[in-house]
Amino acid sequence: MAGTVDESRAGDANSEERQARVRAPGNGADVLSPVARRALEQVVGSLEVIEPISGVGGPGVFFCRGARQASVLKYPAPVEVTFYKSWAQELAGRGQVIPALLAAGQDGDRPFLVLEWLPRSVDEAPEGSRPSDAVLREKIRYLAGIHQTKRPAIVPAAQTLPARTGAVPEDDLRDALALFASAEQRRLGELLALPWPRVQGASLLSGDPNRTNWGRREDGTLALFDWGQAGFGHPAYDLAILEGGLVGVPSLRRVVHAYLKLGTDGESADRWLAMAITARLATFLSFLANWRRGELVPEARPGADMLRGGILPWLAAARPHAAPYGEEPMARL
Numbered sequence: 001m002a003g004t005v006d007e008s009r010a011g012d013a014n015s016e017e018r019q020a021r022v023r024a025p026g027n028g029a030d031v032l033s034p035v036a037r038r039a040l041e042q043v044v045g046s047l048e049v050i051e052p053i054s055g056v057g058g059p060g061v062f063f064c065r066g067a068r069q070a071s072v073l074k075y076p077a078p079v080e081v082t083f084y085k086s087w088a089q090e091l092a093g094r095g096q097v098i099p100a101l102l103a104a105g106q107d108g109d110r111p112f113l114v115l116e117w118l119p120r121s122v123d124e125a126p127e128g129s130r131p132s133d134a135v136l137r138e139k140i141r142y143l144a145g146i147h148q149t150k151r152p153a154i155v156p157a158a159q160t161l162p163a164r165t166g167a168v169p170e171d172d173l174r175d176a177l178a179l180f181a182s183a184e185q186r187r188l189g190e191l192l193a194l195p196w197p198r199v200q201g202a203s204l205l206s207g208d209p210n211r212t213n214w215g216r217r218e219d220g221t222l223a224l225f226d227w228g229q230a231g232f233g234h235p236a237y238d239l240a241i242l243e244g245g246l247v248g249v250p251s252l253r254r255v256v257h258a259y260l261k262l263g264t265d266g267e268s269a270d271r272w273l274a275m276a277i278t279a280r281l282a283t284f285l286s287f288l289a290n291w292r293r294g295e296l297v298p299e300a301r302p303g304a305d306m307l308r309g310g311i312l313p314w315l316a317a318a319r320p321h322a323a324p325y326g327e328e329p330m331a332r333l
Helices: 008-010 017-020 035-046 078-086 088-092 131-147 170-178 182-192 235-241 249-260 267-294 300-326
Strands: 046-050 063-066 070-074 099-105 110-116 203-205 214-216 222-226 231-233
Touching: 017 099, 035 046, 035 063, 035 070, 035 099, 035 110, 035 214, 078 088, 078 099, 078 110, 131 203, 131 235, 170 182, 170 267, 182 300, 203 235, 235 249, 235 267, 249 267, 249 300, 267 300
Parallel strands: none
Antiparallel strands: 046 063, 063 070, 070 110, 099 110, 203 231, 214 222
16 A cells, blocks of 8 residues: 655645755756655665656656665656556556555645556567567556456546547647648648547556556566556557557557457457557657647657658558548547
């Protein structure tokens, strides 16, 4: 069970202490507030190392090692706070391995989580190539377990997670298209105005099971971390993201077929593939929109450049597999 920072104790601290920043050992550029440091040291012991863990979404995640153990300190998105408060315990109760929540608290207006550190990486193929069949099957079994949790008919507001679909808000479409030359904008606009399959469902989703978000416990147990994109929707949404990058149709088909071997609700493999293509396109456009608005760190540039140079050829190959199941233009799904 996670600990919670004593809010009364935090509130008793004077304003100077609340505003002070303690220099993080091992990294002179990063700092911790007293309240976050206290919570962290209650878990790990006296701090020895704290180092930032970078991601394209920006700073706010730290590897921490203390006298007793290692952990992760994270200033998460609101969705991840909701996931850990309302859904993680249900998954863990059914035997699903989720990085344990060790402590939680509030640092001014920023919530933070202290999470289990996963010390082992997942054996993967090099970036841009396919993971082994064994690793892929292991990940798919894990996701299928997550997907067994369904959205209740009535969800209290405090437990609400967003719907993950193939829809892309019009402002995201506008910002993503602004990154392309005029001729490319027109062609993309024409393709996005065509009918695309709806990607709708009631399964709990990771929302971002890309290859960088997996780890293993010391005993080798697989776990998925980073639940900042969790939501409810169709499992095809998660499958679309599993292999990352400008994933080709053969790779998506491979993932879909491996998943459906575990059992399905009767929808055809071709329709699942069409939904996965639509979901992947939606995530591409959202990524580009976030890049255009300056919401990603500079390290995200290679991904943005890859999409700007490759999304039209990718669409040319993928669109024929989605077209037979088209229902609505991308902005209206």
